[in-house]
Amino acid sequence: MDRPTAFGDRGGSQPRDLLHARLLLRDVFTPAQPVTERGRFAGRLGVLARLIEIIEEQRSHVVIYGERGIGKTSLVHILSDIARDSRYMVVYASCGAQSRFDDIFRAILSEIPQLYLRSVSPTDVEAEGGATLADRLPAETFDARELGNLCAQITGTRVIIVLDEYDRIQNPEFRQSVAELIKNLSDRAARVQLILTGVASNLQELIGYIPSIRRNVVGLPMPRLTDDEVRAMIRIGENAAGVRFEEQAIQLVALLSNGSPYLARLLSHHSAMRGLDDGRMTVTVPDIRGALDKIVEEAEGQVAPRTIANLAQVSGEGQAIGLAAAARAGSTPDGWFKVKEVMAHLGPNRNAQTVADDLRALSGVDGLLQVDLDGTEPRFSFRDEALPVYLMMLNARNQMKEDAARAEPAPAAVKG
CATH class of the missing domain: 3.40.50.300 (P-loop containing nucleotide triphosphate hydrolases)
Structure with a gap:
């Protein structure tokens, strides 16, 4: 029986090694499915x-x-x-x-x-x-x-x-x-x-x-993945499909995934596919940026439209940065976090009281945060459980775009 053509196959538009790598990567980096083969279980x-x-x-x-x-x-x-x-x-x-x-x-x-x-x-x-x-x-x-x-x-x-x-x-x-x-x-x-x-x-x-x-x-x-375990996961994909992740790309996957196997596989999958789309067997930092575009687009579709609309009400750079740090702090089994846990993801110059005030203000924006005041110190959580991943990936994408823009040389002045 003939194998049906998979959606997204390029047919004869790509060399055979690229098409073969694409098929193999679909089975190795499977963010939507658990790992069931011992040879593909990392860490x-x-x-x-x-x-x-x-x-x-x-x-x-x-x-x-x-x-x-x-x-x-x-x-x-x-x-x-x-x-x-x-x-x-x-x-x-x-x-x-x-x-x-x-x-x-x-x-x-x-x-x-x-x-x-x-x-x-x-x-x-x-x-x-x-x-x-x-x-x-x-x-x-x-x-x-x-x-x-x-x-x-x-x-x-x-x-x-x-x-x-x-x-x-x-x-x-x-x-x-x-x-x-x-x-x-x-x-x-x-x-x-x-x-x-x-x-x-x-x-x-x-x-x-x-x-x-x-x-x-x-x-x-069940602990989060260490950086070495993320690296081992990527190596399995490299060995299976014949692709190669540049060292800086591996470090970015480890940093952005925050120890989550789901995010590590998602980033690896999209970035590797982007490299193959470009005719390369090497995954680079720009491929990670391209992967973030795809992930943000997918994640936004999982967040309630009302929540996306309420994000537009967040005013000021401080609140936006605090919200991104809260997303990382909220990556816990029950989703609850405290001010000190948000502070751990912010720079040393941020004031704890200001962060606490920002979080309380965000709890007043319908659809974003909820606050629990029953304990000795307030706890916060996101009302929409899909929001933390969206915010983490959105913040990472925007930060990488800003860094890339700053790294570009200024245009030469036109001589009159």
């Missing part, structure tokens, strides 16, 4: 090793937490690949706001053959007929105790159940049932372990304060 080797240790040595359940787009889903995909090679059975489920405990786990158990039940022989009808553990569940609803009793009968393998995007679960009964399941599985030394992932600042934010399961769960924070 985080320490986190991955710790996760394997928790599963293999401690036999604990794991909660992986961190900010959005930080690579949690990629990590569990790579862990799943390694675990399957080690004869684990891995079942993945993505949670949603309306997910139900019995629906999620009925689907999970439908992927586990009854062959692994202690009471089932390989020659039994259930084993030969392809029956699954889901067939042993009650026809209607079931609770964590019934589920735990069934999972405790598993033998001949170890099972890892991944509940991704666990933070999206809104039903407190679902969360309570998962906590009871974790305790039941741990108390019975079942050969089943849960990995929960979600957006959170700490373990308690994701699973709540439940003392009875604290000794059965290990929290694993």
